[in-house]
Amino acid sequence: MLDVLIIAVMIGIMVSLGGGLYFLVRDRGATQRTVQSLSVRVALAIALLALLAYGFVTRFILPAA
Amino acid sequence: MSESHDTNGTPRYYVPHSSVWPIVGSIALFITAFGAATFIQQSTDKVLTATGTYGGIIFYIGLAAIAFMMIGWFGAVIKESLQGMVSGLLDQSYRQAMMWFILSEVMFFAAFFGALFYARLISVPWLAGAGHKLETHLFLWPDFAETWPLFMTPGGTATEAMAAWGLPFINTVILVTSSVTVTFAHWALKKNQRGALQAWLALTVALGIIFLILQGVEYVHAYNDLGLNLSAGIYGSTFFMLTGFHGAHVTLGATMLAVMLIRILRGHFTPENHFAFEAASWYWHFVDVVWLFLFTFVYWF
Numbered sequence: 001m002l003d004v005l006i007i008a009v010m011i012g013i014m015v016s017l018g019g020g021l022y023f024l025v026r027d028r029g030a031t032q033r034t035v036q037s038l039s040v041r042v043a044l045a046i047a048l049l050a051l052l053a054y055g056f057v058t059r060f061i062l063p064a065a
Numbered sequence: 066m067s068e069s070h071d072t073n074g075t076p077r078y079y080v081p082h083s084s085v086w087p088i089v090g091s092i093a094l095f096i097t098a099f100g101a102a103t104f105i106q107q108s109t110d111k112v113l114t115a116t117g118t119y120g121g122i123i124f125y126i127g128l129a130a131i132a133f134m135m136i137g138w139f140g141a142v143i144k145e146s147l148q149g150m151v152s153g154l155l156d157q158s159y160r161q162a163m164m165w166f167i168l169s170e171v172m173f174f175a176a177f178f179g180a181l182f183y184a185r186l187i188s189v190p191w192l193a194g195a196g197h198k199l200e201t202h203l204f205l206w207p208d209f210a211e212t213w214p215l216f217m218t219p220g221g222t223a224t225e226a227m228a229a230w231g232l233p234f235i236n237t238v239i240l241v242t243s244s245v246t247v248t249f250a251h252w253a254l255k256k257n258q259r260g261a262l263q264a265w266l267a268l269t270v271a272l273g274i275i276f277l278i279l280q281g282v283e284y285v286h287a288y289n290d291l292g293l294n295l296s297a298g299i300y301g302s303t304f305f306m307l308t309g310f311h312g313a314h315v316t317l318g319a320t321m322l323a324v325m326l327i328r329i330l331r332g333h334f335t336p337e338n339h340f341a342f343e344a345a346s347w348y349w350h351f352v353d354v355v356w357l358f359l360f361t362f363v364y365w366f
Contacts, residue, residue, distance in 0.1 A: 025160040035251045042244050
């Protein structure tokens with residue numbers, strides 16, 4: 001369950017980062033859509049770190065090394 | 066108004082009359098390639114002792130010439146932008162060029178992550194007799210057991226793995242924090258809050274430099290205490306290839322953000338016109354995402 005969630009968050013990070021690039025090319029600085037996408041991206045990155053830390057503390061997912 | 070002009074009357078494409086930078090760049094690239102090739106030729110069989118060869122010196126002269134060309138060329142482009150010469154299609158070209166550059170970066174890292182996955186999921190299990198490769202295992206490496214990280218290569222080279230829950234996790238938190246601060250700087254620029262923009266961007270550059278210093282500490286630890294180096298088998302090679310090239314990208318991103326900071330201190334950029342800042346900021350986010358994947362797949366799992 002936790003690993004599915006981690007993969008889902010990673011996909012979300014890639015999509016929001018890609019969205020930021022799309023709006024960077026498309027909107028040419030006229031809108032706030034690039035910075036909005038990147039804000040989502042950063043929030044998901046914090047969520048990923050929290051999930052990994054939660055997995056470590058609860059011993060659901062342990063580092064290989 | 067003709068179609069070749071924007072609404073404000075400037076030509077859609079600004080074409081400079083002449084520029085010295087392309088030929089400077091060509092010469093710099095030639096010097097670099099010549100120096101690198103000469104260095105390799107002079108240092109074959111004595112890689113670690115090949116100090117003082119002129120090939121190495123020429124290589125560094127070439128790199129310095131490339132840096133000189135970049136500073137000059139980018140400086141000229143900034144000057145054109147400040148004089149209002151960038152408009153219409155030229156702006157669009159810059160943005161599309163950024164997209165192609167990023168595509169090449171994605172392919173670059175995809176190849177290295179691909180090497181990691183191939184080693185972990187295919188070639189190392191094969192050496193241990195997985196699938197239809199049982200005879201490879203029996204005849205060549207009968208004592209080899211599959212592990213990841215690969216503590217013991219089939220040839221008998223031993224190494225320890227880099228633990229995820231220590232310096233690497235701290236470094237991850239530092240890099241994600243720097244992405245938060247660059248996002249705050251981005252919002253501040255959009256809302257035209259110059260003071261906040263300068264402070265958040267300066268903090269981002271500082272966090273990037275701290276990340277690089279800690280990465281250096283980690284490498285020293287790997288070499289001195291863990292026996293983890295470039296010749297410690299496929300785990301060591303993929304570890305240093307991925308984290309090393311990522312570190313080079315952090316250096317590049319921090320340099321770009323530092324240039325943005327200098328430009329902002331000089332009053333460049335407006336809430337509507339700030340492509341260079343937005344591109345550098347996006348690049349920083351990209352480098353952070355590459356690290357998150359590295360941390361998950363190289364250090365953690």
